[in-house]
Amino acid sequence: xxxxxxxxxxxxxxxxxxxxxxxxxxxxxxxxxxxxxxxxxxxxxxxxxxxxxxxxxxxxxxxxxxxxxxxxxxxxxxxxxxxx
Numbered sequence: 132x133x134x135x136x137x138x139x140x141x142x143x144x145x146x147x148x149x150x151x152x153x154x155x156x157x158x159x160x161x162x163x164x165x166x167x168x169x170x171x172x173x174x175x176x177x178x179x180x181x182x183x184x185x186x187x188x189x190x191x192x193x194x195x196x197x198x199x200x201x202x203x204x205x206x207x208x209x210x211x212x213x214x215x
Contacts, residue, residue, distance in 0.1 A: 146182075146186060149186065152184075152186065165191055166191045167181075167184060169181045170194070172198055172199050173200050174196035174198040177194045181193070
């Protein structure tokens with residue numbers, strides 16, 4: 132999941148309710164995966180989604196701390212941009 136900001140309420144300093152989080156993550160298909168690797172531009176924002184997932188009981192979560200800033204530097208790795 133790519134830094135989608137699902138966990139936090141906009142302009143608030145708290146997480147959405149567990150029911151809201153489950154609804155949002157389910158709508159994005161995230162909860163269908165046994166393991167989730169959260170990423171963002173630099174590895175910091177992804178921690179919000181990772182924590183939100185653990186708050187609702189989805190414990191098999193990791194954060195790719197290198198995130199996109201590391202991934203795009205390695206030309207041997209796959210990268211899809213745009214709507215495909």
